[in-house]
Amino acid sequence: MCVRAATLVCGLAALARAVGAQPPQPDAGTLGMLGLDGPYPMSREGSGTSWQPDSTPMSGVHAMHGAWMTMVHAQADLVYDDQGGPRGATQSFSSSMLMFMARRQLEDAAFGVHVMASTDPLMGASGYPLLLQTGETANGRDPLIDRQHPHDLLMEAAATYSLDLSPQTSLFVYAGLPGEPALGPTAFMHRLSGMDQPEAPLSHHWLDSTHVSFGVVTGGYTWRRLRLEASAFNGREPDQHRYDIELRSLDSYAARLSYNPTRGWSLQGSFGRLASPETLQPQVAVRRSTASASYNAPLALWWQTTLAWGRNAPSTGPSSNAWLLESALKLTDAHTVFGRLERVAKNELFLPGAALYGRSFTIDTLSLGYIFDFARLGALDLGLGGLISAYSFPSTLNAAYDSRPTSFLVFMRARL
Ligand SMILES: [Cu+2]
Incomplete structure (x- = not known):
């Protein structure tokens, strides 16, 4: 191996072997599948190159085709959305995600492919109503307010190559167009604690909004339960044209340290500098810091909880913080x-010219939901769910939002 690999690689390997006494064999978890980006259980891999706890159950359909292992995972929600108060709206929409992964074992390396697509653009450029949500634009001129932008048709097209230096040590590279840089926790629709919830978190643009970045290159080093990785990426948020591929320079960078101390825990801290994230304010750079912890409690079928913090420090204007506490508990095959619970400081709730334009408000929101998976057709689970949200904010916002708006969603879900 050292003949092929660089001296630095061999040096790191020797160091890792020296530090990690008696390296055990790779732990492939209960299903025996190894990750795309390193010799650890595949269940550890979240979105992009992020980690979640090793004990996270994997969904989807797995198959072997010669030296290739493939996995297909899909989810589609048909949603009736009723957001309360004067700024609320009702709308029916569907959101979906189709994920394909493939892994090929090489002699002491692995090659992986991630492809993810979504029919979200069909809901229209302005997405769906979501009270107090901000971020991105529907027309290239006005910011979206009280609405959640749709995701692009192509959410990820990435390849990875990981080189095993020892049974528990590896190097990897990941390149995607689009892809997800090493910034933030596993994205909300991929982490177990968040994927049952059919609406985006209000903290999306503090924690995981870079999950669709048009141009990402990441390199990293994994030693046992620790990973250090760094990315160069295009930090501009996707534009309103949701069917295209956007080409820009890799003007932004990020680095993340991930640690899974036990099978039930996953921790990460990350920092990134987004050179010009917003089309509408291209002169503003943002420094983003995030930290998160996810925990799988050994209760019922599974129970995952995530606590996350994110901070955006723009090059002009005040910094803002977001907190998220999210949990999902699968009691039985049928009941989840x-x-x-989120706290986010938002200063983009009003357009220029409004009296409250530019003012920052601390928003608290709580959403509670339930889904009943009533049928299984082959590998497909069909469910019916509901979600109710309540908010708390300064009374200055009452004229715009009412004092106590409530919102609800009902949805049908199919999941592979
Ligand atoms: Cu997103």
């Missing part, structure tokens, strides 16, 4: 309960 979930919830999300």
